[in-house]
Amino acid sequence: MKEKISHIFPALEEALVTEIVQNSNLKKLDKEEILFSAGHKVSDFPMVLSGSLRILREDGEGNEHYLYHIFAGETCAMSLTCCMSNKPSKVKIIAEEDSEVVIVPTFLMDLWMTKFHTWKSFVTRTYNFRFDDLLETIDSIAFSNMDERLLKYLYDKSRAIAASTLNITHQDIAYELNTTRVVISRLLKQLEKKGLLTLGRNKIELAKGTLAKRLNN
DNA sequence: ACATTAAGTGATT
DNA sequence: AATCACTTAATGT
Numbered sequence: 001m002k003e004k005i006s007h008i009f010p011a012l013e014e015a016l017v018t019e020i021v022q023n024s025n026l027k028k029l030d031k032e033e034i035l036f037s038a039g040h041k042v043s044d045f046p047m048v049l050s051g052s053l054r055i056l057r058e059d060g061e062g063n064e065h066y067l068y069h070i071f072a073g074e075t076c077a078m079s080l081t082c083c084m085s086n087k088p089s090k091v092k093i094i095a096e097e098d099s100e101v102v103i104v105p106t107f108l109m110d111l112w113m114t115k116f117h118t119w120k121s122f123v124t125r126t127y128n129f130r131f132d133d134l135l136e137t138i139d140s141i142a143f144s145n146m147d148e149r150l151l152k153y154l155y156d157k158s159r160a161i162a163a164s165t166l167n168i169t170h171q172d173i174a175y176e177l178n179t180t181r182v183v184i185s186r187l188l189k190q191l192e193k194k195g196l197l198t199l200g201r202n203k204i205e206l207a208k209g210t211l212a213k214r215l216n217n
Numbered sequence: 218a219c220a221t222t223a224a225g226t227g228a229t230t
Numbered sequence: 231a232a233t234c235a236c237t238t239a240a241t242g243t
Contacts, residue, residue, distance in 0.1 A: 035231085070235080136243090143231075169222090169223060171222095171223075171224090179231075180231080180233075181223090182225090182226090183231060183232070185226095185227090188224095201222095201224075201240055202219065202223075202240095
């Protein structure tokens with residue numbers, strides 16, 4: 001276990017990894033399993049060992065908004081902020097595919113910040129790394145660029161499951177981008193005309209060029 | 218064959 | 231971009 005964490009989180013010092021192992025639980029998540037919902041107090045946060053998790057903003061009225069994915073070797077910036085301010089979670093965390101995570105109790109956060117410099121820099125990097133992504137998201141919401149949001153969503157999802165074929169309905173996408181099915185259907189149709197993807201029932205196949213293009217950005 | 222669910226379309230706000 | 235009303239297509243029982 002210890003070797004595994006060290007391998008996946010190489011930046012963390014040995015003594016810290018030892019404490020992680022002593023205080024945390026390993027949890028296996030099935031595809032689409034909900035780890036945390038919004039609203040509940042954050043007593044733990046996840047560090048991803050394998051697979052990927054998707055993070056959604058969620059209000060009380062059943063509105064959701066996709067934010068980002070996290071992968072092996074990462075932790076959730078939003079969960080960390082909730083930990084430190086002792087506020088209820090504002091996000092929902094769902095396994096994008098079968099995943100393994102280490103569930104770490106939040107009370108260790110403060111202690112580790114002063115005790116382990118590698119922890120402090122890990123947390124800092126987690127924030128920095130996420131910031132650009134969130135800015136992009138803010139931009140596309142602010143300027144109502146639903147088509148860009150949709151493309152980013154498809155690309156992110158594709159990367160998260162390491163496949164170019166997504167098995168998802170237009171309705172599901174609409175729900176996670178907080179819009180309506182009709183809008184998604186029409187935008188997807190446009191993207192299909194542009195040759196960026198092909199559509200099927202419960203299926204969206206991204207063109208190879210689409211992935212490459214996005215990766216170069 | 219029938220019901221249900223997913224997706225496409227035109228018109229309106 | 232959202233909503234409505236409707237059609238068409240695919241899938242399940």
